Amino acid sequence: DAGITQSPRYKITETGRQVTLMCHQTWSHSYMFWYRQDLGHGLRLIYYSAAADITDKGEVPDGYVVSRSKTENFPLTLESATRSQTSVYFCASRDTTNYEQYFGPGTRLTVT
Amino acid sequence: DAKTTQPPSMDCAEGRAANLPCNHSTISGNEYVYWYRQIHSQGPQYIIHGLKNNETNEMASLIITEDRKSSTLILPHATLRDTAVYYCIVKARGGGADGLTFGKGTHLIIQP
Numbered sequence: 001d002a003g004i005t006q007s008p009r010y011k012i013t014e015t016g017r018q019v020t021l022m023c024h025q026t027w028s029h030s031y032m033f034w035y036r037q038d039l040g041h042g043l044r045l046i047y048y049s050a051a052a053d054i055t056d057k058g059e060v061p062d063g064y065v066v067s068r069s070k071t072e073n074f075p076l077t078l079e080s081a082t083r084s085q086t087s088v089y090f091c092a093s094r095d096t097t098n099y100e101q102y103f104g105p106g107t108r109l110t111v112t
Numbered sequence: 113d114a115k116t117t118q119p120p121s122m123d124c125a126e127g128r129a130a131n132l133p134c135n136h137s138t139i140s141g142n143e144y145v146y147w148y149r150q151i152h153s154q155g156p157q158y159i160i161h162g163l164k165n166n167e168t169n170e171m172a173s174l175i176i177t178e179d180r181k182s183s184t185l186i187l188p189h190a191t192l193r194d195t196a197v198y199y200c201i202v203k204a205r206g207g208g209a210d211g212l213t214f215g216k217g218t219h220l221i222i223q224p
């Protein structure tokens with residue numbers, strides 16, 4: 001189906017483990033984004049990408065790694081998960097001419 | 113990006129028009145007004161945007177004052193499914209950091 005999908009939708013992991021959240025979009029949008037949403041903070045930008053192989057830091061990038069080898073995929077990796085990274089993670093995309101972003105359904109991550 | 117101010121919550125009766133205000137008194141000439149909403153446990157959803165003219169689409173209308181210091185999102189016939197947090201975001205197009213800055217928004221509750 002067309003659109004933007006995230007997987008897994010729910011994940012529980014332990015402190016210190018590596019975990020990767022996947023984001024896939026079928027629109028061939030150039031721009032993709034990762035946000036986290038915590039109670040009391042709203043959505044905060046972690047990383048974004050303007051095209052394949054081009055990524056840049058957002059507001060809260062520490063502890064996260066991203067890659068963009070293909071236009072349609074933008075995985076987010078927590079190299080060594082910490083409890084403070086327990087959050088809901090949203091991926092988004094947009095094309096080059098229209099600035100409205102389209103969001104995925106989110107991944108709820110719990111780090112124990 | 114200019115800062116926005118929204119009321120934390122509003123109620124509206126089902127079938128009536130919901131009018132959500134947003135103040136953005138420091139908006140610059142090249143900044144657009146965007147509206148998104150987030151229904152509980154879902155990803156944010158783009159609604160509408162505008163620069164200085166009023167805009168209408170299938171979801172809503174956006175009224176921007178002549179001095180551009182405030183705007184109103186209008187949902188013409190609110191339904192229970194419109195209960196959500198509504199975010200007013202002011203953002204210029206282009207430039208470096210491309211993410212959206214979400215404030216606390218307005219929690220709109222549609223009453224049956």
